[in-house]
Each structure stands twice: as structure tokens, then as C-alpha cells.
Amino acid sequence: MGPELEFEKPIREIKDKIAELKRFMDEKDIDLSGEVGKLEERLVALEKETYGKLSPWERVQIAREFTRPTTLDYIPLLFKDFLECHGDRLFGDDAAVVAGIAKFHGRPVTIIGEQRGRDTKENIRRNFGMPHPEGYRKALRMMKQANKFHRPIITFIDTKGAFPGKAAEERGQSEAIARNLYEMSGLGVPVISVVIGEGASGGALAIGVGNQILMLENSWYSVISPEGAAALLWKDAGQAEKAAETMKITGLDLKKLGIIDKLIPEVLGGAHHDPKKQSELIDTALSAALTELDKMNSAELQQQRRLKYRKIGDFDTIENQTQD
Amino acid sequence: MKKKKYATVPSKRSGQEVPEGIVMKCPKCKKIMYVKELKKHLYVCQSCGYHYPLGAFDRAAMIFDEDTFEEFDKDMISENPLQFPNYMNKLDKDRKKTGLNEAVLTGKGKIEGFSAAVAIMDKGFRMGSMGSVVGEKITRVIEYADRQHIPVIIFSASGGARMQEGMLSLMQMAKTSAALKVFGEHGGLYISVMTHPTTGGVSASFASLGDYNFAEPGALIGFAGRRIIEQTIGEELPKDFQTAEFLLEHGQLDQVIPRSKLKHVLANVLSIHAEGSAAGGSGTGI
Numbered sequence: 001m002g003p004e005l006e007f008e009k010p011i012r013e014i015k016d017k018i019a020e021l022k023r024f025m026d027e028k029d030i031d032l033s034g035e036v037g038k039l040e041e042r043l044v045a046l047e048k049e050t051y052g053k054l055s056p057w058e059r060v061q062i063a064r065e066f067t068r069p070t071t072l073d074y075i076p077l078l079f080k081d082f083l084e085c086h087g088d089r090l091f092g093d094d095a096a097v098v099a100g101i102a103k104f105h106g107r108p109v110t111i112i113g114e115q116r117g118r119d120t121k122e123n124i125r126r127n128f129g130m131p132h133p134e135g136y137r138k139a140l141r142m143m144k145q146a147n148k149f150h151r152p153i154i155t156f157i158d159t160k161g162a163f164p165g166k167a168a169e170e171r172g173q174s175e176a177i178a179r180n181l182y183e184m185s186g187l188g189v190p191v192i193s194v195v196i197g198e199g200a201s202g203g204a205l206a207i208g209v210g211n212q213i214l215m216l217e218n219s220w221y222s223v224i225s226p227e228g229a230a231a232l233l234w235k236d237a238g239q240a241e242k243a244a245e246t247m248k249i250t251g252l253d254l255k256k257l258g259i260i261d262k263l264i265p266e267v268l269g270g271a272h273h274d275p276k277k278q279s280e281l282i283d284t285a286l287s288a289a290l291t292e293l294d295k296m297n298s299a300e301l302q303q304q305r306r307l308k309y310r311k312i313g314d315f316d317t318i319e320n321q322t323q324d
Numbered sequence: 325m326k327k328k329k330y331a332t333v334p335s336k337r338s339g340q341e342v343p344e345g346i347v348m349k350c351p352k353c354k355k356i357m358y359v360k361e362l363k364k365h366l367y368v369c370q371s372c373g374y375h376y377p378l379g380a381f382d383r384a385a386m387i388f389d390e391d392t393f394e395e396f397d398k399d400m401i402s403e404n405p406l407q408f409p410n411y412m413n414k415l416d417k418d419r420k421k422t423g424l425n426e427a428v429l430t431g432k433g434k435i436e437g438f439s440a441a442v443a444i445m446d447k448g449f450r451m452g453s454m455g456s457v458v459g460e461k462i463t464r465v466i467e468y469a470d471r472q473h474i475p476v477i478i479f480s481a482s483g484g485a486r487m488q489e490g491m492l493s494l495m496q497m498a499k500t501s502a503a504l505k506v507f508g509e510h511g512g513l514y515i516s517v518m519t520h521p522t523t524g525g526v527s528a529s530f531a532s533l534g535d536y537n538f539a540e541p542g543a544l545i546g547f548a549g550r551r552i553i554e555q556t557i558g559e560e561l562p563k564d565f566q567t568a569e570f571l572l573e574h575g576q577l578d579q580v581i582p583r584s585k586l587k588h589v590l591a592n593v594l595s596i597h598a599e600g601s602a603a604g605g606s607g608t609g610i
């Protein structure tokens with residue numbers, strides 16, 4: 001199940017104890033089932049307590065869990081007949097963005113997702129899931145194709161951000177992101193974006209201008225990573241835990257703020273504990289979102305998406321404020 | 325536009341011997357110049373060509389024909405959506421410092437007789453960062469231009485997203501870009517002028533989406549910060565990295581335009597569009 005996180009230690013300890021008692025029972029042929037039963041009860045209670053009230057920082061850690069399922073892990077579990085499509089037709093192919101076509105419950109869809117590696121070698125190849133401009137331009141190419149063939153678009157957000165590199169700037173990182181925001185707002189097909197892990201800054205938003213934004217319970221989505229926020233705001237990256245709270249980056253917080261539409265529950269302990277079961281939970285949410293969006297025609301989808309973003313903002317006028 | 329104007333150029337360098345407001349020391353060539361003289365030359369150093377950052381009101385005064393500028397949404401101010409500690413105090417301070425209520429001034433006016441809607445960012449207010457108010461005011465001015473069938477010009481000057489508004493600030497990127505998309509679909513003309521600095525979420529949204537993308541000489545323009553890039557790639561970047569000239573060379577800009585020529589170039593674009601499309605730039609009244 002991957003390396004345990006700091007706050008999971010007490011759970012691991014009880015699990016170890018139960019295993020030890022069971023081994024002892026087998027070896028010595030002594031009946032300790034009463035005690036094992038008690039420990040198992042305690043385990044259930046402790047897991048419920050621990051995972052039931054995760055702090056934002058604990059969720060960030062789960063979102064970063066190395067074994068957490070990625071776009072390419074979910075694709076075979078959610079879709080059939082996936083065909084990956086490479087390249088932006090301008091410069092190259094960015095392995096940090098995966099795109100292609102497939103069927104979702106028999107229906108053609110376009111899939112776009114950010115993709116980190118599942119081991120060190122792959123991580124290097126995929127640039128740790130941080131796209132270059134060609135990644136965003138590949139995504140846009142595939143979105144336009146989806147629009148042409150009236151296919152819904154499903155995007156999976158999972159990135160620490162757009163890559164802060166020399167080549168990325170030279171090739172117009174800003175323009176690539178901006179262009180995606182511009183074009184996505186005008187698409188005439190359903191666009192559903194799912195934040196499955198990390199979602200940082202314009203690098204996440206560049207494939208996230210959807211009719212509906214869904215978020216896994218233990219994922220995060222923010223204008224900047226907690227470390228980046230802490231460094232900028234308090235000149236101390238060590239205050240990331242505080243930033244994770246203050247910046248309101250969890251699905252729960254963003255649902256309250258009206259930024260995202262739906263929170264997708266995770267299996268106990270996080271998606272990595274049972275990717276298959278997790279994909280079923282995502283499937284349910286995607287199916288529901290598609291059913292809702294299917295009621296709209298092309299113009300209505302455009303309009304709904306535009307209004308959704310048009311309404312985001314919190315402001316006042318001086319007359320309405322009591323002056324001190 | 326009879327509001328408070330900048331009394332001095334907001335550029336403070338340590339070790340500056342001379343009192344501010346009378347003379348200024350060029351941060352680039354260190355030459356000392358009378359502010360009066362500088363002002364006459366649109367705050368451009370006559371010795372080395374350094375373009376001082378301009379406050380929004382100064383910019384409006386420089387671009388629009390006299391007494392034609394009319395401000396929009398002047399009283400719009402930020403709330404504190406995340407209940408971010410100390411945020412409201414910081415806004416208060418910057419209001420007093422700049423005479424602006426937020427980091428962008430919007431309105432309409434005439435440029436050599438051609439009507440245009442405009443948004444001018446001011447880096448003196450919270451580093452020109454984009455939060456809800458900046459996003460809303462820019463969106464509204466685009467919508468206004470759309471309704472009136474006049475062009476819109478946006479002068480960017482921004483450090484990026486307003487951290488204290490979290491995701492609400494990130495979403496302003498989508499909001500402003502979506503407004504430009506509608507405007508564009510209706511044939512509206514949008515001119516983007518990037519001034520020092522245009523970075524982060526502003527660079528990666530409306531600033532890069534002009535039908536024409538211009539920049540002032542020497543302006544810093546880019547998505548990621550220089551230091552972060554250097555840390556990431558482990559090498560020192562060339563000196564001109566992320567300057568307007570660098571972007572021009574890499575195909576990201578139509579032109580780099582010195583401040584002294586800017587108004588005329590804008591008027592020229594407006595006039596060419598006024599000949600062609602009806603929605604693209606009506607030269608007649610607002």
C-alpha cells in the first residue's frame with residue numbers, strides 16, 4: 001500500500017500488533033481471538049477517526065503519495081478502446097500530458113490528463129508531470145478535435161504546475177496556457193475536469209475550464225503549491241502546512257467557496273488503497289455529470305461554462321462599506 | 325480623470341542621496357535627472373532609454389487625448405474571501421499609496437480621436453496582482469467594449485495572481501480569457517500592451533491574447549519567475565531572458581514599442597481597423 005504517512009503511524013502500529021498476535025496464535029496454538037477482536041475494533045475506530053477528519057496538510061500528503069493512481073492508471077479502469085494520440089503538430093510530444101480517444105460506457109469521449117511517472121525513470125521522462133507549452137498545445141489540438149466530432153471531453157488534473165524552465169518560456173508557456181483558457185471557454189461539447197491529485201496554478205487550469213469541476217476528496221487545487229505560497233507570503237517554505245489551511249485548497253474548502261461542483265469520495269485511507277474501487281466512485285460521478293450536461297445543446301453548454309466563470313469573484317463597492 | 329496623480333515616480337533605490345520628487349537617479353545608468361524633465365519625456369531616461377514603471381493615471385494621461393478619459397468602476401474594492409490575515413490592511417495601505425482602489429484602472433477615452441475602452445494595471449498596488457476586483461473590472465471593460473463595438477486596450481503590469489484570494493484569483497484568468505473569447509467571436513479588436521512586469525497569471529491569460537501583442541522596451545515578461553527557473557534547471561539564465569526583446573525574438577510579440585511612439589502606434593492600429601470592420605474599431609463617438 002506504499003509507505004505510510006506520519007499521521008498513519010498509530011494505524012500501522014495496531015495492524016502490526018494484530019499480525020503479531022495472529023502469528024503467535026498459530027505458532028503456540030493459544031487462543032487470543034478475544035484480544036485480536038478487541039484490537040481489530042480499535043483499528044476500525046482509529047481508521048475512521050484518522051481518515052474522517054484529515055487536515056488539509058494530511059490530504060496534501062495523500063495527494064502526493066507516490067502510489068496514488070494517475071491518469072494512466074484510471075484510463076483502463078474507466079474507459080474502453082483507449083487510443084493515445086501524441087504530439088502538438090508544432091514542436092513535439094510532451095509526455096507530461098496524455099491525450100486520446102476512448103469509449104465511456106460505449107460512448108466516444110476525448111481524454112486529456114496530466115501524467116507524472118510511476119517510477120523514477122518514468123518520472124524523468126514525463127518531467128514529473130509538469131507540462132511544457134507543447135503539452136498544452138497537444139491538449140488544445142485534441143479539444144478542438146473533440147469539438148469537431150461532438151465528443152465530450154474529460155480532463156484529469158494532476159500537476160505540480162507548468163514547468164518552470166528556460167525552454168518552456170522560450171516556446172511561450174504563457175501564451176499556451178492563455179490560449180487554452182480562451183478556447184476552452186468556447187467549446188460546444190461537455191467538458192468535465194477531475195482533479196485527481198495535485199492541481200497547481202495555471203498549469204492545472206490550462207486543462208480545467210470545464211462545465212463541471214470535480215475533485216477527489218484528498219486532492220488539492222490551488223493558485224500555487226502550499227510551499228510556494230508559504231515562501232511568497234511568509235518567506236518560509238517550511239510553513240507549507242499553515243499555507244495548506246489558509247489558502248483553502250482542499251475539495252471541501254473549494255466546494256464551500258463555490259469554485260468546484262462536486263466532491264468525489266475516496267476509499268478509506270485514500271485512492272491508492274484501492275484504485276479499482278476508486279475508479280468506480282469516479283465512474284459514478286462522471287456518469288452523473290455527463291447525464292446532466294447531456295440535457296444541454298451546444299450553445300447552452302457554452303453559455304453555462306461562461307457564466308460559471310463569469311460569476312467567480314468577491315468584491316464590493318466603497319459605498320457599501322462602513323468607513324472607519 | 326481629475327483624480328489624484330502621482331506626485332513622484334514610485335521608484336526607490338537604496339543609497340539614493342537626492343530627495344525624491346525633485347530629481348531621480350536612473351536605476352539602470354545611474355544618471356541623475358530632474359523629475360520635471362523626466363516627466364516631459366514620459367518617464368524614459370534620456371541617457372540610456374530605461375522606461376520607468378508608470379502609474380495607471382500617468383499612463384492614462386499619456387495615452388488619451390486631453391479630457392477624454394472617463395473612469396469605470398472606480399469604487400470597486402476587494403473583499404477578503406479567504407479571511408486572509410492582514411489582507412485588508414495591506415489593501416488599505418496601497419490605496420493610500422497609489423490613489424487607486426485596486427490594481428487596475430479601467431475606462432474609456434479617445435486616442436488621436438479614436439474611441440477605445442481601456443484597462444491599465446498599476447504595479448504600485450499589491451504588485452499589480454490580479455484578484456477578484458482586477459478580474460471583474462477587466463471583464464466588465466471587455467464587455468463594455470463588446471456592447472459599444474469599440475476596441476479594447478489592456479496595459480498589463482503585474483506580478484501575477486493575488487495570493488491572498490487563493491483560487492478566486494486563479495479563476496480570474498479563466499474569467500477574463502472567456503470574456504475576450506466572446507469579444508473576439510463578435511469581431512472585437514483587442515490590443516495587449518505588456519509593460520514592466522507582466523508575469524504569472526496575467527501573462528498566462530489576457531496579456532498574451534491580443535490580436536496585437538506589444539510591449540515596452542526592457543519590460544520583464546514571462547510565466548515563471550527567474551529564480552525559480554534557475555533553481556529548477558540549475559544554470560544561470562542569459563541576462564536578457566524574459567525581456568520584451570527576448571520575447572520578440574522568440575515569436576511572442578508583434579513589436580516592442582518605445583513609450584514615445586506608443587500612442588501613435590496604437591492610433592495607427594485603431595485607424596487601420598476603423599477602415600475595415602465595423603466591430604473592430606469605430607472611430608466615431610462612444
Ligand SMILES: [Zn+2]
Nearest residue numbers: 350353369372
Ligand atoms: Zn538611464
